[in-house]
Structure formats: C-alpha cells, structure tokens
Amino acid sequence: MSPELRRGLPVVAAAGLFAAVGRLIVPVMVQLVLDHGVIGPDGYRPGVVWILSVAALGAVLVVAAASRFALIRLVRMAESALLGLRVRAFEHIHRLSLATHTETRRGVLVARVTSDIEAMAIFMQWGAMSWTINPVLILATLAVMLFYSWQLTLLVLVLHLLVLPFMRWVQRRQIAAHSRVRDRVADTMGHASETVSAAAVIRAYGYRGAVRDRLDRAVDRQYQAQMSAFKWWAFLMPTVDLVSSVALAAALVAGVTWSEELGIGAGGLVAFVFLVRLLMRPISEIGEVFDNTQAALAAWWKVMGVLDTPVEVVEPEPAEAQELPAGPLGVEVRSVDFAYRTGALVLRGVDVSILPDANVAVVGETGSGKTTFARLLARLADPATGEVVVGGVDLRAVAPEARRRSIRMVPQDGFLFAATIEDNIRYGRPGATAADAAAAIDELGLRAWVDGLPAGMQTPVGQRGGRLSVGERQLVALARAQVADPGLLILDEATSAVDPETEEALAAAMAHLAVGRTTVSVAHRLSTAERADLVLVFDDGRVVEQGTHRDLVAAGGVYARLHRSWVGNTRQTAVRVKAQPG
Template sequence: MARLRARSRTLLAEVLRPHRGRLGAAVALLLTQNAAAMSGPYLVMLGIDRAIEPLREGRSGPLAAVAVSFAAATGIEYAARRGFLTLSARVGQAVLLDLRQRVYAHFLRLPVAFHERYTSGRMISRLTSDIDSIAELVDGGVESLVMAALTIVSVAAILLWLDLPLAAVTLLAFPLLFWLSRWFARASAAAYRHTREAMALVIVHFVESMRGIRAVQAYRREPRNQRIFDSVNDDYRRSSRQAFRLIATYSPSIKLIGNVTVAGVLCYGGARVLGGETAVGVLAAFLLYLRRFFEPMQELSQFYNSLQSATAALEKLAGVLDERPAVAEPVRPVPLPRRPGRGAVHFQAVSFGYRPDAPILTGLDLTIPAGQTVALIGPTGAGKSTVAKLLARFHDPATGTVTLDGVDLRQVADAELRRTVVLVTQETHLFGGTVAENIRFGRPDADDAAVEAAARAIGAHDFIAALPDGYATEVHRRGGRLSAGQRQLVAFARAFLADPAVLILDEATSSLDVPTERLVQHALSTILRDRTAVVIAHRLSTVETVDRVLVLDDGRIVEDGPPAELIADGGRYAALHRQWRDSLL
C-alpha cells in the first residue's frame, strides 16, 4: 500500500510537471484572493475604532477611505478568484486528458494475459468512475481545499497578532480540533478506499452480466446474478453510509467546538473591553476572523470526501500504470532482413508455462522454412495455441529462443513484429464503423482500391457489394449486421491486406458451421498462399491443403510430416483423420 501511495504521488507529479508555469500563476492568484479576503475584518476594525469618532465630529474622510478600501479588496478578491478558477480549469482538464490517454495507451500495451485476468468491468471503472472522482476534485474541490487551508493558517496568525490573550482562549480548542481532524483523516481514508473498491465491483458485475446476457438468460441465471448484484450493491451502500457517518460526526463536532469557542471569546473579550484592555473594533474583528476560522473546517469534511475519493482513484490508476508489459520492447531493436523468401521460423529448446509450476512446452525444437504452411494438431492443452502466442510474441519463452529470419523475437521492435506476424483467431472482432474501415484495420494507409482488391482476392467482394451501402455499410457493434461467415471473410481480407510474412490462424474457422466453412475455404487457400503460415484447427478440412502437419501432445511434437505420409503411417494423425472422415458420412 505504501508503494502504491508513493507511485500515485509520482504519477501526480508527472502529470502536473508540464503545467508548472500555470500552477505558479494559480498559486499567486490564490494568495492574492486570500489576502484580499483577510483584509475585510481588519477594515471593519479600522472603521469601528478609527472612523466612527471622526464621523461624529463631521469628518467622513476616514470612513470613506475604509469603505473604498473595502470595495477595492472585494474587487481584487473577485478578479483573483475568477482568474484562478479559469486557470485551474485549464490545468485540471489538461491533467484529466493526460490521465485518460496514459491509462488507455497503457491498457493497449499490456499483454493479452493481463486482459484475461483484469476484467473489462474493472477497466471501465478505471476510465470512468475513477477519472470522474478526480474530475470532481479538480472542478472545485482543489480550490476549496487549498483556500480553506490558507484561510485557517492566515486567520490563526492574524488572531495571534490582534490580541494574544483572546488568541490564548482560542488555542484551548486546538488540541481537540487536532485530534478530531486526525481521526477523521485516518478513518475516512480507509472508508473511501473501501467505497471505491465496492463501486468497482458493482461496475464489474454489471458489465460481466450484460456481456454474458445470452448465457444468463439461456440458463435462467437471472435470480443468481441478481443476488450477486444485490450483494455487491449493498456492500457499496454500506461503505458509502460509513463514509457519511464519519462526516455526520466530524462536521457537527467542529461546529460545536467553534460555537463554544466563540462564546468563550465573546465573554472574555467583552470583559476586556469593559476593563479598557482592548478596543471594541478589535473584538469585532476577532469574532469575524474566528468565524472564518471554523467555517472552513466544517466545509473541509465535505471537500475531504472529494479528496479521499480522488486519492483512492489515483491509487487505482497508479496501480494499473505500474503494471509492466510481459514482453519488453528491445532497447536496441534489430531490423528484420528485407529479402525475398522471408518468414523462416525457428524454435530452439523452447520451454514455457503460464505458471512456473505448470510447464506447457518443454525443450521444443521446431523449424518452419519460409513459405511453408504448417498445421498444428493435438488434444486440448497440448500447447498448440501456446506455440502461436510465442510466435506472435504475446509471451517470451522461459528458456530457449524463438527466431524469425534468424533474429530473436526479443530483439525485434514491436511495431515491426506486428507488421510481419499477424494472428487471426476464432474471435473475429469487428469494430464499429464501415466494412471498408474494418478491412483497412490491417493496413491503415491503404486506399479504397487496395481494400477492394483484398476483398476480391478473398472472395468477399460479392457479398460486400450486395450490402445496402457496399463498402460504406456500417457493420454495427461487433459486426452484428454480418453473418459469422461474412465476419470471417472480412477478417481474412484484413489479414490479406496487411500482407504479413507470417500468418497464424488459431482455430479461425472453428466457430463456423460446416456449410459456412466450405464457403471460406477458397479464402483460406488464398490467404495462405506465398507466405509462412501456422494453422491450428480441430477440423481437419482446414488441414488437407497444408504442406506439413505437426501433432503435439503434452508440449512435444510426436508426429511430423506431410498429411499424406502421416495418414499412410497409421499413427495419431491417421486416427484423427479417419474419425473426421467418418463424421462426414
């Protein structure tokens, strides 16, 4: 927790550093505003003690001077406050923009493994409710908090200067104020941290339930999900109620102490005025300043709510930004060779496991010549997808090396690797936008002609042209306007347009029914042509046209060869092929 707090302070310093000039100007304006505000009671004192008597004598000059000074102080306070609010709003919005960009960019850089364990609901919570908490503080809480602190310090100094005996009476309340404020600070910090965590759980459960609404309704799990939501929602209610209980104790206590202190000062000050030990104007100014001392302390309980929520939110954001990518960008990248026949892959003594105590691959050796199409076959958990993820460098091997055209993947710049190696999975994700924009996702600088050429090569042009707006047709959320087969063809066109040296198809057709799969077979043969390809599939229809089949079991290659030879050998692949042919009858 201490490390996280230190990281959140570092993050705050980083986002504020570019705005040091504006912050300095804002502080100057705030000090000016405070000085102008503090002059009011002092001018009242001068008006009572030094302007009333001359007024009785027919001289209105002193009172007019005090009135003009009061008006000038009010104008300066207004101008300084307006300038501060304008400047602080600019800085605050720039900081919020920076935080959103940092968090979003960092989420994009983090590996797939992180996103598999960090739910989408928690990510949404970071970018919405946590940022909103910081925005609430930026929009008004900072000015109120700083101004309250300045007022308390300024008033305390002025009280000591005005009348030391009266200030001594006031100081009797300080130990109780100090203890009460420390208690509130500690208790509220824990309460608001719990509140942020409880709110995040509400968002997480809501998002997960809505994303899986088909499964929820199909299995009639609405009552169960409702019970879970009621539980996390009630926890949020209880944590929020605890936070408000703290405010309900702190704020009235401060007001009580303030009123008792004012009463004590009024009685003692009145006695001093009657005894000629102090002036009426001094007592009046002292009481005005005393009210200004306790009023900000009462308001601090409300502002402290925003401060603690924002602090807890900043810690959450700092925790996300503290997550390091599982694969580090090389310090001195080595460019891949630019030559014909690129795409040679080599696994040398590669061992890897998602957990140290559960290895998936052990000492794997594999060479794939440039331009060869290889199919990985084997039971679930054999390591097929792990090979694909290592080749795409979603992970680095624990031991051994994975090379592309003789260069260790750990030495290849991430941007170049993503251009050279493309992974297409069974989760054909289409983004909101047009068909053309989704195909162009593979190469953003491609023009319309290149997009159409890719669609024609894959065999997707006819169905795209038949859409209401052709390539400009909106695909809707997650491509809901297209069928599963059409979405797969768009994904293939996207990969074809990217033109990678190495293409990985990880169960890319497993979600399609058999008739639809047959429709995309032509596209599949087109996309695999003239490049190194690794195909992972349970359906052997996808494997029939490959150059080589590797059968994996328990992270090891147990069969390796052309499909026809493996069938003739009568081994594991032959058995799988026979089962597949029988299933077609």
C-alpha cells in the same frame, strides 16, 4: 509530478495565495470603519465610511477575479494532467501481458481508466483548490488575529487543536473505506460488462434471474461500501462545525467580558469576530475536503497499482531494435518452455522449424498448447526459456513497429470494432484507404458476399461485430489481414460451426490469403489440416508429431486419432443435414 502540473501549479498557487490574503481585507476594513468612521473620537464621518467601503468593495472584486482565474486555471491544469494520466494508464494496460489480462476482470481495468480517474478529477477541480488556498488563509487569519489579541487567538486555537486527534482517527478509517469503494466500483463494472456482453447467452439459457441477482449483490456491496465511507464524513463534518461555533462563542464572550484587560476595542472585537468566522470556513470545509481527498487518494493508488504492474513483454531499446526482412518469414522455435503466472508448464521443450512461404496447420486436443504457441509467434507473450526466431531475428530484439507490420494474428473470435465493414478492414494498416479495403475483398474472392449485404462495404457490424455471424466476422478479419500484408500470418480458426456457404468462402479466402506469405493456422477444421504443407501435432504442451497430412494419417499416431474423430464428426453432421426436411 506530471509536466502539466509543473507548468501550471506555480501560477495557480500564486493566484490562490493572493485570493486568500485578499479576503483578510474585509475584516480590517470593518474595524477601520467602526473605529474611524462611526464610533471614533470625531463621531460619525460619512466621507471616511464611503471611502473605506468603496476600497473594501474594490478589494472584494479583485479577490473574486483572482479566485475565478485560479479556479479556471486549476481546472484546465487538472484536466490536462488527468488526460495524460488516463492515456498513460490506457497505454500501460495494453502493454501488459496476457496473463494479467486473463487474471483480471475486464471491468477492473476499465474502472482504473474511467471511474478512478474521475474521482481524482473531482478532487482536482475542488479539493486541490481548497488545499492550495485554505492553509494559507488559516495561517494569514491567525496572524491578523494575533495582531488584535494574542489571548483570544490562543483560546480559539486551543479549542480547534483539541479536535485534531479525532480528525486523524477518522482519516485512517476514511482511506480504508474509500479503498473498498474503489474495489466495489470495479467489481460492479466487471459484472455489468459481463452481463451486457453475454446478453444473448443469458436470454437463450434463461439465466436472467441468476445474473440479475449476482449484479444486484455487486451493486448492493458497492452501496454498502459507499455508505460506510460516507458515514465518516457525516461524523466529522458536524463535529468540526460544533468546535468552530464553540470557539467563536468563547472568543465573543471573553472579548466582551474582558475587553479592557485584553486591550481590544469595539471595532477590534468586531473585526476579530469576522476573522474567526473567516477562520471557520476553511476549517469547516476540512471534513468534506478530507472525504474528497481520501476518495482521490484511494483512486490514485489503484491507478498507480496498474502503472506499477511490470510489463513482462519488454520492447528493445530503439537504438538496438532490429527490422524484419520483407516477404515471407521463416520461423525457428528453439527449446521453448512457457507457463502462465500460476500453474504448470503449458509448453514443454518445443522445437519447430517453419520454412518461409509454408502453410502450417497446428492441431491438438483442447488445452494442448496450440493457441499459446500461436501467441508466442505474435509475441503476445515471451517464452520462459528458449527463443522464437522469425526471419532470422529473435522476436525479443525486433522493433515493435516492424513486428506489428510483418506479423499479424487473426484471433478465433474475429474481433471487430463498432464501425462499418470497410472501416474494420482499413484498421489493418495505418493509412489504408477505401480502395485498399475494396481491393482486399476482391483479392480474397469475397465480392459476392459483400454485395449480398444490406449496405455492402458500409454495413455496420455492431458492437464487437455482433450483427455478423462468427464466420462472417472471420471473413472481415481475414480481409483486414490482407490489407496489412504481413510476412507471417497467424490464424486461430473459429471453433464455432458455420454454414456451408460461409465455410466455403472462408476456405477460399484463406487459400488466397496464404499466397506469398508464411501462414500458421490453429486448425479446428479438417480441410485446413488436409491442405497444409506441414502439420504440427500438440499434445500436453509438446510437439509429438509433425509432417504432412498424408504421412501422419499413415503413421497411425495422435494425428491419425484426431483425423478419425474429425471424419466421424463430419459424417454425423452431413447425415443430420440430409435428414432435415425440405
């Protein structure tokens, strides 16, 4: 149980129990008014009626205040608990391995921390209060009913017990139906997220109809699942109401017919009818509460499924965690194998030694293991066998804060947040100022580019940096890395072609950024490999060649073949550019 629930639940339970017991005062007061103030031996006694009525009114007001207090306290407690759960789920998702994020649709994980927790919030704000008060109210009402007539109480109880097997049968189907609803909601969110993020591609290729059909099918599946879950609630609710009404009618008929044999007078019978009506309210709510509870339980299990997903990249204990040295960091990769959860090895027997302050280019065909190798250097995943040593320390023993401070990876998509250029650069280091962001731009020689933007450093970049080109997003990402000032910089170059001016700015920025630190670049450009101190050539998950650009070209191996392909593509591009009119 969360700390929020442990602190707040006793108070809520006490207030709820008081409110539940307080509701029994009204039927008792009605019986006293009838027996002692209206039809008693002394006839009508207005003084008694007024006193008892005022007392009943006071009791009702106190019960209403207690109920309001319990409800407000419950909502606060529930929101605090769910806030903690949402944060824990969000943090856990960010600690999961790349394999989990790759295998899971983005919308599914988003649903776990949004719609699923919202389903639990709805339950906590109403269903939890119902489960707190109603059982006590039912038991207390039955106890008072027994005081008036155990025979009539037994009659009412037996009629209600007959519906319990049916309710259990419905409950099993409700929980399965609501589990399907949570799956369908996550599926719909995944399709919607994918459709929105790929809007430009959808319009460019005329996929609007096909994508709309796929999204419509996802929405229709969610609708069908929700209707399937709703039909059980719609089936249960009238059944419970019918049984409660039959029980009330049976008690009333039996009480009137055999009042003398049962030893219950007119006032007692009226009070008993009030008590049966009071009993009907929580019982009639069972159908709706059950539906609400099953939805919350289904959502709870989905969220718990995320929290129970093992974290494969386990951080060291704080007492055992080690720091990384300052300055450029050397890298030793020793006998590393790596495979994702399903499939063959992606890296096989990788042995690499990178000196501090070196500028290294990693090249290879698509699928050769370049990006996976770069991710291991940033500890976005751990090797299956072998070890990655940075600055003389096994990465698995490095304190997470030290790793994030000293090792930075710039992904090829240059992900940016929906903020200004300045804000995105300042994300590079906690506490970075506007002056730090401006200094990073100047140090990388990007001032002319920034000054050419509509609002300079305050230019909004849009969602995921959509207002900037691929190359411009990389420029901002490089400036962000400059602010971070890591000892090891890992750069996964963008595969998309950029205009010559941006290409030149990128080359100059990367040259400035490499000064004073170790740089490992997953190279997709000929110029990056040509100026590197060391080139690592990957093929089918292995480092098949390593050396300088000049030596590898002369060797006539895999790199020489890649180099010829690069040169050919570059010449073809240059010819096409010259052939364009104007």
